[in-house]
Every structure is written in structure tokens, then in C-alpha cells.
Amino acid sequence: xxxxxxxxxxxxxxxxxxxxxxxxxxxxxxxxxxxxxxxxxxxxxxxxxxxxxxxxxxxxxxxxxxxxxxxxxxxxxxxxxxxxxxxxxxxxxxxxxxxxxxxxxxxxxxxxxxxxxxxxxxxxxxxxxxxxxxxxxxxxxxxx
Amino acid sequence: xxxxxxxxxxxxxxxxxxxxxxxxxxxxxxxxxxxxxxxxxxxxxxxxxxxxxxxxxxxxxxxxxxxxxxxxxxxxxxxxxxxxxxxxxxxxxxxxxxxxxxxxxxxxxxxxxxxxxxxxxxxxxxxxxxxxxxxxxxxxxxxxxxxxxxxxxxxxxxxxxxxxxxxxxxxxxxxxxxxx
Numbered sequence: 001x002x003x004x005x006x007x008x009x010x011x012x013x014x015x016x017x018x019x020x021x022x023x024x025x026x027x028x029x030x031x032x033x034x035x036x037x038x039x040x041x042x043x044x045x046x047x048x049x050x051x052x053x054x055x056x057x058x059x060x061x062x063x064x065x066x067x068x069x070x071x072x073x074x075x076x077x078x079x080x081x082x083x084x085x086x087x088x089x090x091x092x093x094x095x096x097x098x099x100x101x102x103x104x105x106x107x108x109x110x111x112x113x114x115x116x117x118x119x120x121x122x123x124x125x126x127x128x129x130x131x132x133x134x135x136x137x138x139x140x141x142x143x144x
Numbered sequence: 145x146x147x148x149x150x151x152x153x154x155x156x157x158x159x160x161x162x163x164x165x166x167x168x169x170x171x172x173x174x175x176x177x178x179x180x181x182x183x184x185x186x187x188x189x190x191x192x193x194x195x196x197x198x199x200x201x202x203x204x205x206x207x208x209x210x211x212x213x214x215x216x217x218x219x220x221x222x223x224x225x226x227x228x229x230x231x232x233x234x235x236x237x238x239x240x241x242x243x244x245x246x247x248x249x250x251x252x253x254x255x256x257x258x259x260x261x262x263x264x265x266x267x268x269x270x271x272x273x274x275x276x277x278x279x280x281x282x283x284x285x286x287x288x289x290x291x292x293x294x295x296x297x298x299x300x301x302x303x304x305x306x307x308x309x310x311x312x313x314x315x316x317x318x319x320x321x322x323x324x
Contacts, residue, residue, distance in 0.1 A: 067274075
């Protein structure tokens with residue numbers, strides 16, 4: 001019974017390794033193919049939006065995978081391949097947005113909030129009257 | 145007073161967050177700015193869908209008034225939705241309407257146009273989808289307004305509607321007419 005249950009769970013959630021790359025798309029040079037896979041994993045599929053082109057079965061994703069491999073075969077560096085795609089589709093195709101002027105807020109906001117929160121906590125704690133040694137037990141008793 | 149600050153501040157922050165998120169709901173993530181805006185139309189030279197007709201070349205679209213480049217496919221459902229509008233504006237002589245048949249079998253496209261009508265002055269076929277990627281197309285239909293200088297002035301992802309036509313495309317055509 002338990003065993004069947006785990007098999008069902010596995011079948012439901014065990015698809016993490018599925019990729020859309022078809023054998024005939026792959027490059028012969030395994031080093032180049034690995035680079036193509038790395039690049040494909042950070043490029044967004046424009047049709048399904050939150051999948052990478054490496055994961056997506058959409059025809060447009062396939063076309064983009066082929067272009068990535070073509071550029072690599074033509075001798076482009078990883079950055080040049082990315083620039084080729086970004087030049088056509090904009091920064092939106094990058095699953096991880098680059099750090100630049102219009103994304104600075106996006107990247108820095110967590111740190112800004114952290115500093116504000118720590119500052120607020122510091123000010124709040126400093127305002128509390130320093131309890132005197134003898135008072136502690138009394139305070140606890142009062143609260144209870 | 146101290147207590148009031150402690151109640152008002154979180155509520156205030158919540159209201160600000162609510163407004164920001166409400167604005168986010170109105171923003172359609174599918175509508176992206178085109179990389180091509182105010183840049184020249186990328187080079188292409190596509191075989192015609194009609195046997196014997198000349199290729200659809202980007203170089204020949206320059207210097208001849210406004211061109212509307214419509215990316216479509218017989219497989220594309222929302223293309224059917226905008227087709228009546230294309231049939232209507234295809235008769236307009238102020239601009240040239242050309243089609244790019246994207247990732248489609250030519251016989252299917254010809255069948256499609258025979259059924260629903262052919263609004264295009266010229267049609268190029270892009271079976272491999274290379275030109276569509278050069279144009280930054282993310283799905284069909286997609287329409288580009290190209291001015292007389294061969295620069296892309298507008299990208300409309302998704303089907304054209306009378307509202308988009310009146311508010312975004314018509315002004316560009318008028319502007320271009322005045323300039324010439």
C-alpha cells in the first residue's frame with residue numbers, strides 16, 4: 001500500500017529531469033553541446049514565458065535552441081550568443097535580469113529593506129528602558 | 145502617540161503595496177516593447193507564397209511609404225480573428241500590407257487565404273522561422289508598422305483590433321503622409 005503511494009507520488013513529481021532537447025538538435029562536440037545547454041537554461045521561452053528554451057517544447061523554443069547551437073558552431077562566445085538573442089528579444093529573454101540602472105531597485109530592494117528593518121529594530125530596542133538587575137523577576141511576574 | 149504610529153505605518157505600507165500590486169494586475173506581461181523600435185527593419189529575402197511571384201525583400205520596402213508587415217500562419221487561431229480587419233485595411237492605398245507566412249506549409253497557407261480572402265499585396269514564406277526571430281516575434285499574429293525610411297515604428301503583438309488601429313496605427317500613417 002505504502003509502496004504504491006510512493007510510486008504515485010514519484011510519478012506525479014518526478015519529472016524534474018525532462019528536457020525538450022531532441023537528439024537531432026544536439027551538437028557533435030560534447031563541450032559545445034554543454035555550453036549550448038548552459039545558455040539554453042537561462043534563456044526564456046517567449047511562448048510559455050516562465051520556462052527556459054531548454055525545457056520548452058514550443059516550436060519557437062526549438063528554433064532558438066538551434067540558433068544558439070549555430071552561433072556556438074560559428075565560434076561565438078557564450079556572451080556573444082546571449083547578445084545575439086537579447087538584441088532581438090530584449091533583456092526579457094534572460095531568466096535572470098541583469099544588474100543595470102532600471103533593474104537596480106529590483107536587486108537592491110531586499111538589502112534596503114533589511115537595513116531599514118535592522119535600523120528600526122535597533123531604535124526600538126534602544127528605547128526600551130534598561131531593566132535593572134532586581135527588576136527582571138518582578139516584570140515577568142507582572143506580565144504573567 | 146507612539147502606538148498610533150505603530151498602527152498607521154503598517155496600514156500605510158499595506159496601502160502602498162496594494163496600489164503597486166493593483167497596477168501590476170493591469171500590466172499585461174505579454175505586451176513587450178520591441179527591440180526594433182525606431183531601428184531599421186532587419187534584412188530578409190523570403191520566397192513568395194505565390195509561385196512565380198517576386199521574393200519579399202526588406203530592401204524593397206524602403207522609401208515606398210508606410211508598410212504594414214503582418215506575421216501570420218494558417219495554424220494560428222487568433223489570426224482568423226483579425227483577418228476581417230486585414231481584409232478591410234488591405235484596400236487602403238496609403239500603405240502597403242505585406243504578410244510573412246510563419247512556420248507554415250505553403251499549401252496550407254494558400255488554402256487558408258483561398259477560404260478567408262487574401263488581403264496582402266505580397267507574401268513571403270518563413271518556414272524555418274529565422275526571419276521571425278530576427279524580428280523578435282514571440283507569437284502569431286504580430287504586426288509591424290514600418291515607415292517610409294524603413295524604420296520600425298510600432299510592434300503589435302497579438303491580433304489587431306479596431307481600437308489598436310484607430311489609436312496607434314492610424315496616427316502613424318497620418319504622420320507619415322504629412323512628412324512626405
